[in-house]
Amino acid sequence: MDSDHSKYLVGNYASPSIDLVKGKGAWVWDSKNKKYLDFTSGIAVTNIGHCHEHWVKKTFSQAQEMVHCSNLFSIPEQVRLAKRMVENIAPGKMLFCNSGAEANEALIKFSRLVGKKREPHRHKLLVAENGFHGRTMGALSATSSPKYRNGFEPLLEGFSFAPLNDLHAFEKKIDQETIGIMVESIQGEGGIKVARDDFLLGLQELCREKNLLFLLDEVQAGIGRTGEFLGFQKSGIEPDAVAIAKGLGGGFPIGGVWIAEKWVDIFTPGSHGTTFGGSPLACSAANAVLDVLEAENLIETAREKGNILLKGLNELHSSHPKIISEVRGRGLMLALVCHQAPNKIIQNFREEGLLVVGAAENAIRFLPPLNISKEEIGEALAICSKVLKNFKPDSSK
Ligand SMILES: Cc1ncc(COP(=O)(O)O)c(C=O)c1O
Numbered sequence: 001m002d003s004d005h006s007k008y009l010v011g012n013y014a015s016p017s018i019d020l021v022k023g024k025g026a027w028v029w030d031s032k033n034k035k036y037l038d039f040t041s042g043i044a045v046t047n048i049g050h051c052h053e054h055w056v057k058k059t060f061s062q063a064q065e066m067v068h069c070s071n072l073f074s075i076p077e078q079v080r081l082a083k084r085m086v087e088n089i090a091p092g093k094m095l096f097c098n099s100g101a102e103a104n105e106a107l108i109k110f111s112r113l114v115g116k117k118r119e120p121h122r123h124k125l126l127v128a129e130n131g132f133h134g135r136t137m138g139a140l141s142a143t144s145s146p147k148y149r150n151g152f153e154p155l156l157e158g159f160s161f162a163p164l165n166d167l168h169a170f171e172k173k174i175d176q177e178t179i180g181i182m183v184e185s186i187q188g189e190g191g192i193k194v195a196r197d198d199f200l201l202g203l204q205e206l207c208r209e210k211n212l213l214f215l216l217d218e219v220q221a222g223i224g225r226t227g228e229f230l231g232f233q234k235s236g237i238e239p240d241a242v243a244i245a246k247g248l249g250g251g252f253p254i255g256g257v258w259i260a261e262k263w264v265d266i267f268t269p270g271s272h273g274t275t276f277g278g279s280p281l282a283c284s285a286a287n288a289v290l291d292v293l294e295a296e297n298l299i300e301t302a303r304e305k306g307n308i309l310l311k312g313l314n315e316l317h318s319s320h321p322k323i324i325s326e327v328r329g330r331g332l333m334l335a336l337v338c339h340q341a342p343n344k345i346i347q348n349f350r351e352e353g354l355l356v357v358g359a360a361e362n363a364i365r366f367l368p369p370l371n372i373s374k375e376e377i378g379e380a381l382a383i384c385s386k387v388l389k390n391f392k393p394d395s396s397k
Contacts, residue, residue: 018350023050026372028355036350037380039368040357044188044220044333047247048292049369055250055288062284070275077283084290088229090238091261096254096278100219101134103243103255106272107182107215108138108156110241110259113266114213115179122179125215128164130360132189133182133217133243142182145190145360164193167202174206180213180240181206185231188220191361192328192335200235207240216242219255220333223247224293224370227303227331234330250292252285254278298370305372306331312381313366320388328363332370335363336384340394345387354383 006015018036022029026049028038041047048055062077069075082094097103108125115122125142132148133139140148141156149155158177162169164187181203187193207214216239221231225247228234232242240263245255255277259266276282293299310327313336317324323345326337338345342364349356349364357365368377 017347025049025052026369026376034353036353036355037368037376037383038355039366039380040355041247041367041369042251043246043357044225044367045246045249046251047223047225047370048250048289048296048298049371050251052250052288052292052371054292054295055285058288058291059252059281059285062281065280067281068276068279071273071278075278075280075283077280077287078278081278081283081286081290084287085244085256085258088290089242089258092259093261093264095257095259095267095272096283097245097256097274098253098276098282099134099255100217100243100245101136101139102274102277103219103245103257104133104139104142104217105136106257107217107241107243108142109272110257110263110266111180111182111213111215113271114263117266119179122177124158124160124175124177124179126160126162126170126173126178126181128183128187128195129161130164130190130193131184131187131217134219147360164190165196165199167199167206170203171206174210174212178210178212180215182215182217184217184219184221185235186221186226186330186333188333188365189359191337191359191363192333192365193361194328194330195235197235200232200237204237204239213240215239218242219245223289224299224302225331225333225367227299227306229293229299231330231333248289249282249285250289252282254282254286293370296371302331302370305368305370305374305377306334308374309334309366309368309377309381312377312384316381316384316388319385320391323388323391323393325362329366332366332368332372334366335359336366338362338364345391348387348391349383352383352387354380 018030020028021031029035127142129144133142144161162173216232218230222244242258313327328335
């Protein structure tokens with residue numbers, strides 16, 4: 001690793017052991033030209049693979065026309081993207097920003113505005129424990145884990161937490177000040193924990209009964225990754241607003257919030273905004289992602305490919321029950337859950353040429369691009385098998 005890395009970069013990330021300089025499809029190369037199969041997708045971002053030809057062409061040609069002009073002006077690529085998002089989600093409108101945390105900030109501000117307008121004493125959001133919503137102060141306040149919160153208190157007031165998939169616990173936590181409920185359809189950083197369909201449907205019923213907003217954070221599970229455009233769509237629920245980011249730009253930063261028809265007048269001129277959000281270049285990149293998802297039928301194939309990967313991971317679980325405790329997830333958002341911290345296994349996968357990403361609860365996330373081939377899935381599984389065969393679990397733990 002370049003010694004200037006730690007000399008000039010703030011140490012808020014663990015020291016990386018490899019550098020990456022090039023990517024194509026599911027493959028990336030380091031500066032010594034060693035290649036790796038990328039099952040991180042830049043943490044669920046490059047869902048159409050690295051440097052997809054169509055994405056590169058569209059993004060390049062937009063860069064030659066106009067990169068940025070601000071929301072003082074109407075941006076045709078932004079309008080086109082908003083229309084396509086609404087068509088893929090449900091009747092409503094879009095608001096664009098630059099990241100997942102920002103999308104959740106907008107969701108939180110949306111819930112505050114709804115509270116102020118409807119019942120001013122209501123402002124609290126009830127959120128799933130073990131979720132992750134981002135690092136800005138609002139999004140962090142909606143994130144229960146001390147690992148992220150420690151050192152940053154006092155955080156924003158107005159958040160309470162209940163365990164995922166425990167409807168009764170959620171119901172018990174609702175009080176006079178609650179304005180809404182916010183969950184991920186699959187907790188990503190939390191270790192690929194799937195919100196059950198009956199839980200999501202139950203939350204929806206609870207929200208309708210108690211007149212609460214139902215908010216979904218689809219930042220990680222969105223944009224085709226789970227075999228639906230957005231992860232919650234499998235459950236057939238109809239949320240009031242949804243946060244989206246990561247995969248939307250295919251690597252170019254963009255986030256967004258979809259707001260249901262009923263609530264589209266909540267934000268009024270001046271009530272929220274961002275300089276960069278929804279720029280011509282970001283929206284053009286996102287439109288190119290949607291083009292590729294459609295043209296290559298990637299959402300449907302994510303289900304098939306996911307099943308192939310899931311089968312392979314289940315076989316690894318059966319062959320190595322002392323190392324692996326469980327396999328979780330859906331589509332191409334899957335995890336091998338280990339009995340012990342999986343850092344060494346992740347490092348061994350890397351050395352053998354497979355990049356994966358850790359998560360809470362000893363999970364190893366497998367997040368390949370949606371256009372991964374069956375052969376590439378086979379190669380990744382062969383690396384896992386080789387590493388796990390040679391891996392000696394630490395018996396002292
Ligand atoms: C579900 C979820 N929400 C929000 C975020 C924050 O997104 P960003 O890192 O783009 O701010 C993440 C990032 O991992 C996420 O997984």
